[in-house]
Amino acid sequence: MSLAQGRSYLAIPGPSVVPDAVLRAMHRASPNIYEGELVEMTAGIIPDLRAVARTQHHVAIYMGNGHAAWEAALSNVISAGDHVLVPSTGRFCVGWGEMATGLGAEVELMEFGTKTPMDADAIETRLRADKEHRIKAVLAVHVDTSTSIKNNIAEVRAALDGAGHPALLMVDCIASLGCDRFEMDAWGVDIMVTASQKGLMVTPGLGFVFFNDRADAVRAKMTRVSRYWNWTPRANPEKLFEYFGGTAPTHMLYGLRAALDMIHAExxxxxxxxxxxxxxxxxxxxxxxxxxxxxxxxxxxxxxxxxxxxxxxxxxxxxxxxxxxxxxxxxxxxxxxxxxxxxxxxxxxxxxxxxxxxxxxxxxxxxxxxxxxxxxxxxxxxxxxxxxxxxxxxxxxxx
Structure with missing residues (x-):
């Protein structure tokens, strides 16, 4: 005999439980994607996403999961042959580094094990040793979903500043955004990536890249960026389809709107x-x-x-x-x-x-x-x- 009949409960670390209000918002006929309420709603989503990330800067939305957001962020600021430093406290730190390797970057993994957080002093020591500033970015994961380790991102920023190093600080907040305190601007994060299916309470399928002006200046110097991953038109759209590189993820946007309303109401x-x-x-x-x-x-x-x-x-x-x-x-x-x-x-x-x-x-x-x-x-x-x-x-x- 099983006692599992009835409504099931998903207690896994993403996809998380989707609220009924979000499901109801998504359960609707397809809207006009060129004008009308969808256009207006999408424009209103952007400032509310910024508020959750605690940033005044830019956000690009992608149809894709967290891995897509990894690649999108890297594609805008990292060229083949660039050196990136990846402090590792679990499988997802390693995974982001593997994504960078796939794009031709030279990846240096700093292993801190699977039970303790990153050591900011060790990161600073490594950055100080990089006299020629070959390291272009530090890829830090705020919460590694595999180990449940929460890393101190403000301390990583302090390590960069203490070393006087110009590398970009790129942070994965896929597991943490909307759950653990995160302050993009106050902590000096240049680029942050997240996805829809965890703290944002929507079904999987949306990836987000937040970036500041410093990161955008690096993007401006890139000789080539994939047309689809390019964050410039997504963050500065003239028409709705430019937010998404094509057809909008209509029903997920209605769900996201409802989820953001719930977050801001609470x-x-x-x-x-x-x-x-x-x-x-x-x-x-x-x-x-x-x-x-x-x-x-x-x-x-x-x-x-x-x-x-x-x-x-x-x-x-x-x-x-x-x-x-x-x-x-x-x-x-x-x-x-x-x-x-x-x-x-x-x-x-x-x-x-x-x-x-x-x-x-x-x-x-x-x-x-x-x-x-x-x-x-x-x-x-x-x-x-x-x-x-x-x-x-x-x-x-x-x-």
Whole structure:
């Protein structure tokens, strides 16, 4: 017998749960793409996107996922043969570097492991050693979705400034935007990339590249940029189709409009505070379970944990076993242990992740925790007591 009938819950770190209001906004007939309400709505979306990114600068919208946004950003400022520095704290840091390699860049990976954040002092030391300023950009990931490590982007900016290095600071906020605090302008970020399917609460399919005037000046000196990836007409359109390099992603724009309305109605500071509280509830439960069993959080220091995703180790094969039990017996899907492995567990069956980003609230979190504990019991896994009590104290404001 399965107890999974009824509405399922996707507790993976993206795609996140799409709000009913967003789905309703998308459920409509196709609009005129040349004039009328779609044109006016799109123009209004741009300043609201800037507000979420905390920037006064430019934004280009692409029909594509986060990987497309990676390539779009790189294509506008990096030429074949350029040197880029990639501080790595997980699979997605490596992936962005691989995208740069595919475009002909010379990629230097600075490996910081999968349990601790980037070391800004080490980055500054490397930049100081680059006397000829061969490094054209530093590709930093704010939150690596595979490890749940949150990196201090302001410290990376300080490393660049401390070294007196002119490299662009490019930041991946695909997992973090709208979940963890991010301040593009205040932190001195030149280029930021994100996508629609996580904190922005829309279905997958839109990528965004935010860039400042300094980055745009580098773009102006490029000898060749792909016509499709070129951010100049997208950020300065004369007609609607120039926003998108062709036909507009009409229904996703209606969904994005609804999602931005929800974010701004709640208030971005409140959105960040909600994500922090819900993340702490998960941490409290997981730390309690770990007192009497094999469960461990990937990131030991709370200050370095993301508020959008939590990566965990349960030991092979139990990570996969728990995921399969919660999905097939309880209707709740946990995230795979992407990019995580260890000796004796090459496929990462001992790891899993919880996504708590975007359209998520207290009862979703408490339901997830209770379902996971039922899974531990069903699989005969030991765990410490008091997880639900610890989580409810966080939710109630008593811890």
């Amino acid at each position: 208030g971005l500071e409140a959105v960040w505070a909600r994500h922090e509280t819900l993340a702490r509830a998960y941490w409290a439960a997981c730390e309690a379970w770990g007192q009497g069993g094999p469960l461990t959080l990937n990131v030991a220091d709370r200050a370095h944990r993301s508020h959008a995703v939590t990566a965990l180790r349960l030991g092979a094969p139990h990570g996969t076993g728990l995921r399969r039990w919660t999905e097939h017996q309880a209707g709740m899907t946990l995230g795979i242990g992407l990019g995580m492995s260890e000796e004796g567990d090459p496929n990462g069956d001992g790891f899993f992740r919880i996504g708590h980003m975007g359209h998520v609230n207290a009862h979703m979190v408490l339901g997830t925790i209770a379902t996971m504990q039922a899974g531990f019991d069903a699989l005969g896994l030991p765990y410490g007591a008091g997880a639900l009590d610890a989580a409810t104290k966080v939710i109630s404001g008593k811890a």
